Amino acid sequence: MEMIQEPLLDIRLSGTGLSKVFNRRSIFRDITFQLSAGQTLLITGSNGAGKSTLLKVIAGILTPSSGTVSIMDADIPQTVYRAIGFVSPYLNLYDEFSPRENLFFAMSARSRQVAPDAVDRILDRVGLGRFKDVPSRVFSSGMKQRLKYAFSLIHEPPILLLDEPTSNLDEEGKGFVRDLMARQVAKGILIVATNEQTDVSRYDHSINLDREG
Amino acid sequence: MIGTFLNPVLAVLRKDLQSELRTRYAMSALIMFIVSTISIIVFAIGGGTSRSDVLAGMLWVVIFFSSMSGLSRTFVSEEERGTAMTLQLLVPPSVVLFGKLLFNVLLVIGMNILAVALYSFLMTGFTVTSPGLFSLTLILGSGGLAASSTIIAAIIAKANTKGPLFPVLALPILLPLLVVVINMTRLSMEGGDISESVGEFQFLIAYIIVIITASNLLFEYIWRD
Structure with a gap:
């Protein structure tokens, strides 16, 4: 990853001893990791290995069957909603709202003030500046993926979780994601789950759910 | 401290109101149900009865089934459109619960005002002689209906068979509430006084408090998995 100084x-x-069981089927078990600012974690595994489920557990969306996730040594605290940004194929925004409305809702739900030009800036950054007031129901899948990035970055999270980060994106979008990942590593924590061929050595830690799950 | 909880709750409420105004997801179902059920009652019996117990009962039958057709939408739409995860990333479960509860309270109050207005206009025998008692009954009944429907909607939103499950789960929970509000509506038609219904009011307030407390304790488990 390209080096950016911040x-x-x-x-x-x-995460300590994390496991998840659905309908008596073990998805993964005994997953342990420890990350601090500037570090990266790669999660790999075949389809159905539990990559997305593990990310949801880390994000506090799913409760682990056993084990704990801690942010700053506290078990999933209230700050999780401000600390984590999550881009996932399972994430859908409100398509009756425009990108601006979605982002203003995200910030007001988190009780954070945001200047209109900050929203416009992030939309410009993800390439949706021209479409900021268009209801997102008319967006293509690639544009919706870009909107998910804006949604996940608007609160400048110190922890960023990316599930299949480049899906539905064109070459320009993939370039944006590479730049974003480099920026995130320069200041906080980055966790990536993917099926794509990836150079594991570029990450500080890796979990292969086919082996460890 | 209250502000840090209330502001996100109001943000969820505002989002739901704005979304409802654009999509008419729940409102259309509610209005259609109220209009069609009252029309059927009018065609069937018209002004043929002036018995207060029958008229009070039928009013709450209309309100109950209208609620069943519309109040589950607040959670079901989040699951169907896949936006539940968006809320899960933004706010704690209790914020979602109270935001949705406030939305359902406003929806039920609006629905009940429409139902009562239409019912009073079309059912000639329906005359309220104690408006104070009737208004309190309607407000507390709406609160109880919204509180129960909200948590049941959260449960059925996670199930595969959403539609039929809602009234099946709701009826046993709402039955005590319905019995009391029907009785109080009858009293308000027969000129009863608020002082005669203190026990019923205490029951309704206790019912709302118990349902909201239980919902708050249960909701996190429903919402997360």
């Missing part, structure tokens, strides 16, 4: 944030994320 001050590191004071953030720690750890």
